[in-house]
Amino acid sequence: MDAHPPDYATSGQPPAFAELYRRYVSRIYRYALARLGNVEDAQDLTAQTFTAALHGLDHYRGDGSLAAWLTSIARNLAVSSFRSRRPSLPLDAADGLATSQQSPEDLAGSRLRLEAVLTALETLPPDHAEVIRLRFFSELSTAETAALLGKSEAAVKMTLHRALQTLRRRVAADEQEILQP
Amino acid sequence: MNEPHDADHLNEFIDDRLRGKRPAATSTETRFAAQLLDLSAQLQPDAPFVDALAARLTLPATAPSATNASAHRPRPRRQPAFLTWAAVLALAIVLGGLILYAAQPDTVALHPAAVQNATPPPTPVPVGALNPLPILTGGYAQPDSATFDRMWGAGLRWTGLSLDYRAAVADTILEQAHAYIDMASVRGFGVLVSLRGSAAEITTAQEEDFAALADFAARLAALGPMAIEVWPEANLDRAWPTGKIGGASYTVLLRRAYEAIKAANPDVWVISGAPAPTSAEAAFPGRVMNDDTFYAQMARAGTGNYADCIGVHYTQGVVAPMASTGDPRQPIDDDAIRYLVPMLQRAATPFRETTLPLCVTELGYLSPEGLPDVPGPEFEWANDTSVEEQATWLADAIPTMAMLSSVRVALVMIWRVDALSYDYNTISPGYAIIRPDGSCPTCDALTRLQSSP
Numbered sequence: 001m002d003a004h005p006p007d008y009a010t011s012g013q014p015p016a017f018a019e020l021y022r023r024y025v026s027r028i029y030r031y032a033l034a035r036l037g038n039v040e041d042a043q044d045l046t047a048q049t050f051t052a053a054l055h056g057l058d059h060y061r062g063d064g065s066l067a068a069w070l071t072s073i074a075r076n077l078a079v080s081s082f083r084s085r086r087p088s089l090p091l092d093a094a095d096g097l098a099t100s101q102q103s104p105e106d107l108a109g110s111r112l113r114l115e116a117v118l119t120a121l122e123t124l125p126p127d128h129a130e131v132i133r134l135r136f137f138s139e140l141s142t143a144e145t146a147a148l149l150g151k152s153e154a155a156v157k158m159t160l161h162r163a164l165q166t167l168r169r170r171v172a173a174d175e176q177e178i179l180q181p
Numbered sequence: 182m183n184e185p186h187d188a189d190h191l192n193e194f195i196d197d198r199l200r201g202k203r204p205a206a207t208s209t210e211t212r213f214a215a216q217l218l219d220l221s222a223q224l225q226p227d228a229p230f231v232d233a234l235a236a237r238l239t240l241p242a243t244a245p246s247a248t249n250a251s252a253h254r255p256r257p258r259r260q261p262a263f264l265t266w267a268a269v270l271a272l273a274i275v276l277g278g279l280i281l282y283a284a285q286p287d288t289v290a291l292h293p294a295a296v297q298n299a300t301p302p303p304t305p306v307p308v309g310a311l312n313p314l315p316i317l318t319g320g321y322a323q324p325d326s327a328t329f330d331r332m333w334g335a336g337l338r339w340t341g342l343s344l345d346y347r348a349a350v351a352d353t354i355l356e357q358a359h360a361y362i363d364m365a366s367v368r369g370f371g372v373l374v375s376l377r378g379s380a381a382e383i384t385t386a387q388e389e390d391f392a393a394l395a396d397f398a399a400r401l402a403a404l405g406p407m408a409i410e411v412w413p414e415a416n417l418d419r420a421w422p423t424g425k426i427g428g429a430s431y432t433v434l435l436r437r438a439y440e441a442i443k444a445a446n447p448d449v450w451v452i453s454g455a456p457a458p459t460s461a462e463a464a465f466p467g468r469v470m471n472d473d474t475f476y477a478q479m480a481r482a483g484t485g486n487y488a489d490c491i492g493v494h495y496t497q498g499v500v501a502p503m504a505s506t507g508d509p510r511q512p513i514d515d516d517a518i519r520y521l522v523p524m525l526q527r528a529a530t531p532f533r534e535t536t537l538p539l540c541v542t543e544l545g546y547l548s549p550e551g552l553p554d555v556p557g558p559e560f561e562w563a564n565d566t567s568v569e570e571q572a573t574w575l576a577d578a579i580p581t582m583a584m585l586s587s588v589r590v591a592l593v594m595i596w597r598v599d600a601l602s603y604d605y606n607t608i609s610p611g612y613a614i615i616r617p618d619g620s621c622p623t624c625d626a627l628t629r630l631q632s633s634p
Contacts, residue, residue: 018240025234029226046226047234054238055315055583076536113220136214136221139199142192154185160195161188161210168213 021050024070031071031138035078037118049074068144071134075148113171120170128163135160237313312338313631315583319373320595320614321543324364328599328615332370335624336631339371339407341542341594346378348393355397359404371407373452373594375542376438377420378412383434386425391434399441408450408592410492410542411438416456416475418468426470428478432487435479439487452540452592453484455492455528458518472518473527480531490540490591493528495521496612498546499566502578510562521578522585529588538591544578545596545612546571552617556608563611568622575614576626595623 032042134145146156197204206212319339383390414420415431456472508519517523547563548571582590600610614623
């Protein structure tokens with residue numbers, strides 16, 4: 001969440017774009033990947049988001065967090081974007097999961113779970129899935145998520161609780177199927 | 182179980198983790214939440230992509246490393262450092278660009294209604310190959326690999342195909358479209374198909390007349406174009422039955438086509454057919470409807486419910502794209518159809534309650550340079566437009582539209598890239614950016630635009 005640095009929002013000044021990019025590119029990418037399910041589309045949506053943000057920087061009124069502003073741009077673009085015509089890269093091509101600290105078994109487990117999570121997300125009601133994406137992948141606070149979705153904070157909390165329960169059960173069920181075909 | 186309490190506890194747990202704390206996961210849900218947060222933290226965009234995007238945005242390479250990318254470890258508090266020289270340069274470029282365009286002579290006075298309602302969401306930018314231009318841009322071109330290569334180098338990422346639907350040869354037309362879409366798609370291009378019907382085949386302009394075209398549009402959508410523009414220029418009687426021209430009638434067709442296209446392929450964008458820019462309604466009653474009247478009727482009839490983008494044409498300009506005065510044609514100097522930005526506002530204003538962007542499905546400047554003459558007396562207004570002006574204005578039009586705050590432009594299609602024929606009594610050679618001598622000054626200008634801030 002935007003705990004650091006002390007608020008661009010309250011300074012009333014347009015943030016330096018390079019800093020904005022450095023700080024939020026990963027979060028927007030994660031949201032995009034969770035939303036679109038493949039690396040290429042996630043990269044495209046991330047690129048679109050920051051390009052649009054650069055052009056629209058004069059519209060940022062400083063009345064909310066930058067993360068929420070960028071995420072709202074990404075959400076709008078995800079709704080209206082053209083879809084890539086290229087075959088989707090499988091998630092095991094997602095470089096983000098390759099770290100030297102992980103053993104091959106850990107990596108295999110990570111990839112399996114990401115696929116299971118994203119697959120299960122698609123089966124949730126759209127508003128449940130979106131709350132999970134906003135809280136876990138875009139790392140928005142409850143208040144930011146509520147503002148973005150036009151809901152009360154209490155509603156967001158309850159939705160997230162129920163969505164997570166459902167997601168957990170479905171991921172577990174998917175993984176059981178994979179392990180025991 | 183006390184669900185509100187459990188929900189509060191779960192959300193507090195997530196918030197603490199996002200703040201870098203390590204609260205104990207004491208429930209099934211918080212343990213799963215912790216796993217999900219850890220999984221999310223591992224998802225990083227790859228460094229080459231981050232650097233390439235930073236370069237495109239004219240920023241220093243800023244790929245987050247794996248060691249500092251996790252959002253869930255405590256972050257060292259750092260001094261605000263957003264006034265690094267690179268950030269200053271980037272900000273200066275952005276502000277300089279805004280100042281430069283604001284200071285242009287003959288700056289556009291926005292329509293008051295457009296200003297009042299000017300809070301559009303950001304403009305959609307490309308999907309597919311990373312778009313090197315400020316707006317996704319393409320051009321109408323014949324299926325020629327050399328032409329496609331030149332387009333790609335100029336930053337054009339879509340190709341356009343105009344189809345004239347005729348029921349008797351529908352299968353043949355579809356075969357041609359299929360071949361075109363495949364050839365363009367395999368080279369990385371998106372394809373816009375501008376689908377026109379025949380006024381003679383919809384004589385009553387009633388809903389039952391539109392079934393055949395809607396079915397055809399569905400078959401076309403199944404071939405995988407990126408977008409289909411449905412029946413442009415329906416405000417002229419060369420495209421629509423005389424005496425039956427109207428935005429409401431057109432919207433019935435659009436609805437049928439939209440539903441058919443989406444049923445066949447929901448990924449295909451439906452672009453409402455751009456009306457022809459014209460102020461000739463009074464001179465030709467029943468045969469012509471002014472485009473602004475037509476747009477207004479479309480909006481009232483619900484076009485916004487049956488389109489992903491509103492089609493617009495601008496092909497009659499003889500002044501720079503940011504100009505709003507200075508057109509030498511008489512007797513009307515301030516006819517909006519002669520100026521790009523007012524033309525866009527004319528199209529956008531009736532749809533301002535929607536979130537729909539504009540798609541400029543034909544952008545072109547006619548130049549007779551290198552040709553024996555303009556294609557006919559009705560095109561003499563273009564006599565003095567040079568190829569250099571054509572190139573400069575087309576290239577300038579892209580950032581001009583990207584900088585607009587009152588309208589959003591999602592797509593621009595240059596009409597045309599190549600000439601349909603070398604018959605200089607037709608209009609395409611003069612509009613084509615690949616000139617008769619094989620040069621392409623517009624391609625050069627667009628290439629320069631790619632590398633400009």
